């Protein structure tokens with residue numbers, strides 16, 4: 001089949017899949033933004049007329065294969081994107097997310113119609129970053145990857161840089177245990193005590209991810225969010241997007257941003273196959289956690305990334321796959337001098353590698369460790385943790 005025919009087929013499939021999700025249902029205008037929650041002060045876009053109009057015209061132009069579809073789809077995409085930003089992320093109604101998703105698909109179809117395959121790919125990929133995961137977006141990105149053909153990434157080599165910073169002297173070692181049973185683990189969990197678990201990570205990733213070309217083959221074309229700057233408390237710190245292949249090019253030279261706290265596995269399901277959610281994540285029988293899923297995050301970066309001392313509202317099993325990280329822990333009730341702004345209230349002002357005890361006296365309960373490939377650190381909910389990558393490092397955290 002020639003590529004023009006394949007593109008026409010992809011567009012037809014997209015339009016039919018969108019219609020199955022309810023985009024063409026009855027007389028109810030589909031693009032009706034949901035009303036704002038009562039307590040939310042920002043005015044939301046409540047007039048649905050422009051979106052509905054753009055939606056109908058985009059469909060019409062796509063069905064008649066008119067290049068005019070692009071300007072209509074782009075305007076519709078902008079509208080739905082704006083709607084997503086009128087609320088904090090966790091308050092966005094699912095309907096708004098579907099609307100944005102459908103607008104993303106329509107825009108990508110219009111870009112395909114104009115023969116701009118890279119732009120269509122990028123549109124769908126950013127859409128996935130925005131909504132996390134969606135079956136039509138996943139299917140579409142797979143078709144587009146087929147259309148683009150394989151790229152050769154062997155130039156990235158087969159190893160990440162071995163160069164490592166010296167390991168800090170450990171004066172307050174965290175306890176270590178070898179592959180405990182789930183029941184033994186539960187006793188640590190119940191005591192709210194951190195523990196470094198050795199020999200519990202036996203996933204394909206432990207072997208496969210040592211090789212940058214392998215990761216590039218799975219995800220090289222894909223766009224992911226990246227953090228740039230020393231750490232998130234610094235003024236110069238910022239976030240952006242990068243293609244995994246380009247990011248790997250930097251990382252193999254010992255540079256690059258930090259792909260931090262990102263569910264790369266929802267975005268690139270091929271990589272999800274290389275890891276396993278540890279059984280330990282399912283022993284927490286705390287009632288309030290019932291039914292809550294395990295949250296997966298990738299933490300991929302060059303040597304020197306720093307996560308300043310902070311705590312999270314989850315139990316955490318932090319698994320190290322490539323390279324080493326130095327971690328410092330303090331108990332939840334430690335006197336760690338948190339920042340006093342809303343955004344940084346979970347973050348301490350103390351530089352734990354150079355504690356100024358005249359400025360910050362009374363810091364107690366410190367534990368330290370270096371996590372190595374195949375090891376997993378249990379960080380109980382509320383425990384403060386500081387993390388510095390001693391070398392190029394790929395880790396995966398499981399919040400539960």
Ligand SMILES: O=C(O)CCC(=O)C(=O)O
Pocket residue numbers: 299305306307312316318385387388395397
């Ligand atoms: O690895 C890091 O830089 C930070 C990890 C972390 O904070 C977490 O898993 O909660």
Ligand SMILES: [Fe+2]
Pocket residue numbers: 310311312385
């Ligand atoms: Fe954390």
